[in-house]
Amino acid sequence: MRVVLLGPPGAGKGTQAQIVAGRLGVPAISTGDIFRANVSGQTDLGKQAKEYMDAGDLVPDEITVAMVRDRLDEPDAKAGFLLDGFPRTIAQAEMLRDSLAEQQLRLDRVLELVVDEEELVRRLSGRRMLVDGKSVQRDDDKPETVRHRLEVHREQTAPLSGWYEQQGLLSRIDAIGAIEEVTERLLAALGR
Ligand code: ADP
Numbered sequence: 637m638r639v640v641l642l643g644p645p646g647a648g649k650g651t652q653a654q655i656v657a658g659r660l661g662v663p664a665i666s667t668g669d670i671f672r673a674n675v676s677g678q679t680d681l682g683k684q685a686k687e688y689m690d691a692g693d694l695v696p697d698e699i700t701v702a703m704v705r706d707r708l709d710e711p712d713a714k715a716g717f718l719l720d721g722f723p724r725t726i727a728q729a730e731m732l733r734d735s736l737a738e739q740q741l742r743l744d745r746v747l748e749l750v751v752d753e754e755e756l757v758r759r760l761s762g763r764r765m766l767v768d769g770k771s772v773q774r775d776d777d778k779p780e781t782v783r784h785r786l787e788v789h790r791e792q793t794a795p796l797s798g799w800y801e802q803q804g805l806l807s808r809i810d811a812i813g814a815i816e817e818v819t820e821r822l823l824a825a826l827g828r
Contacts, residue, residue: 637662637716637826638741640723640732642796643749644789645782646756646763647811648818652749653720655819659828662716665707667700667724692776692784694724694792701731708735724793729800746800747822749811757782 637660641649650666657664671689674682681703688695704722707713723729736742751759760782764771776785800806807825811818 637718637745638736638743639716639718639826640743640746640800641718641720641749642746642793642800643811644751644753644756644793645785646760647749647751648759648815649720649749651815652811652818652822653718655815656822656826657718659819659823660716660718660826662718663712664718664720665704665713665722666720667704667722668720670703670707671695690775690781692781692788694788697725697727697731700724701728704728704732705735723796724789726795726799729796743805745807745826746797746805747825748797748800748806748808749818750808751811753786755812756786 639656639660639662641653641656643649650668653664653666671682671685675686675689676682681699684699685695694700700722704719708717719732723732733742757779760777761779763774763777765774766772775781797806797808809818809821809825
């Protein structure tokens with residue numbers, strides 16, 4: 637199965653991507669996680685991406701698209717994948733469609749996690765992650781950056797749901813509720 641998970645920052649994409657991908661037996665591929673791993677590893681890619689990420693902006697499409705293409709060429713992605721955080725622009729979505737089409741493949745479904753903005757701000761400002769056993773706030777979860785990320789999402793990423801809807805690929809999923817409830821809604825939309 638080839639699935640894309642859409643939704644604003646704070647909608648729970650990362651959490652649901654891990655669980656749903658596990659249930660489907662495909663890798664969960666998160667562009668945010670790949671970028672963060674490159675930033676901590678201080679790779680060239682990480683150095684290029686860091687300033688954009690810290691500002692809450694999107695990393696330019698050329699950089700992101702090349703990275704995703706390499707990741708999808710890995711053997712574990714051949715039987716399917718669940719993408720989390722990609723595509724985030726129409727240009728990225730077109731690249732994904734074209735590179736799948738070159739292999740006579742297409743997406744099976746696009747799942748959009750729907751959460752209202754008030755709840756998102758609340759979730760993101762309280763969010764913590766573990767680094768070396770310590771609970772820290774992600775650099776881009778600071779309140780000013782959160783607001784900017786939501787704005788970037790509204791302008792550049794939200795149009796993707798209409799784009800996928802026109803292609804008959806979109807399922808909108810209410811992402812408020814217990815984690816397991818949301819997982820069940822996602823799996824139901826995939827016919828599982
Ligand atoms: P969230 O969904 O919580 O905003 P992510 O972990 O998906 O966070 O992404 C964090 C940051 O990584 C983004 O704000 C952006 O700078 C960068 N990023 C992730 N995915 C993409 C993408 N597909 N295109 C451009 N930038 C991206």
